[in-house]
Amino acid sequence: MQQAITHLVIRNPFGTMDVPSPDDSDVTDYAATATLAGDATDGNAAAWASIATMSDPIEGLWASRWNGGADPTITGDTAEKWKQGCAEVQVKGERIYLRFDWDDGRRHGLIDAARDGAGRLVGKYINLTTPAITRPWIGLVVDANRIDGCFPNGRLDFRR
Numbered sequence: 001m002q003q004a005i006t007h008l009v010i011r012n013p014f015g016t017m018d019v020p021s022p023d024d025s026d027v028t029d030y031a032a033t034a035t036l037a038g039d040a041t042d043g044n045a046a047a048w049a050s051i052a053t054m055s056d057p058i059e060g061l062w063a064s065r066w067n068g069g070a071d072p073t074i075t076g077d078t079a080e081k082w083k084q085g086c087a088e089v090q091v092k093g094e095r096i097y098l099r100f101d102w103d104d105g106r107r108h109g110l111i112d113a114a115r116d117g118a119g120r121l122v123g124k125y126i127n128l129t130t131p132a133i134t135r136p137w138i139g140l141v142v143d144a145n146r147i148d149g150c151f152p153n154g155r156l157d158f159r160r
Contacts (some may be wrong), residue, residue, distance in 0.1 A: 012097045013090045019112035022124040030136035031122040038142040049159035057144040062087040064100035068154010111137050
């Protein structure tokens with residue numbers, strides 16, 4: 001007879017697997033050198049999504065996209081191609097959680113981040129479909145319609 005795990009506590013509001021060690025040295029080291037300008041020349045500046053802005057400036061539904069790695073489950077994918085999907089952002093205490101998908105909802109990711117000054121987010125990403133894949137991530141909340149984001153290999157942005 002197997003015994004159920006009764007001491008498991010999920011931090012994120014989505015009830016999925018948590019991002020492991022979202023504030024570890026990989027994250028702080030990456031955040032110390034990575035920058036996002038948030039200006040009109042940024043690759044996320046041009047509108048590419050049309051999701052209605054909710055009354056909250058960050059929580060709610062978003063569109064997501066990422067590049068910088070080839071997803072081996074998508075035929076013909078390359079690191080340069082954008083993988084787009086849907087996202088939801090929720091704030092829980094001092095943490096911001098960004099859950100998103102791509103490949104028509106077949107693949108899922110989660111970012112667990114903390115605010116670091118005005119508009120800056122610092123945290124880590126986990127590929128919920130392939131949990132061995134984690135990466136440090138930083139974001140910049142430019143406005144209620146745009147969150148610029150990057151990880152060591154590429155971009156992971158959000159738009160409304």
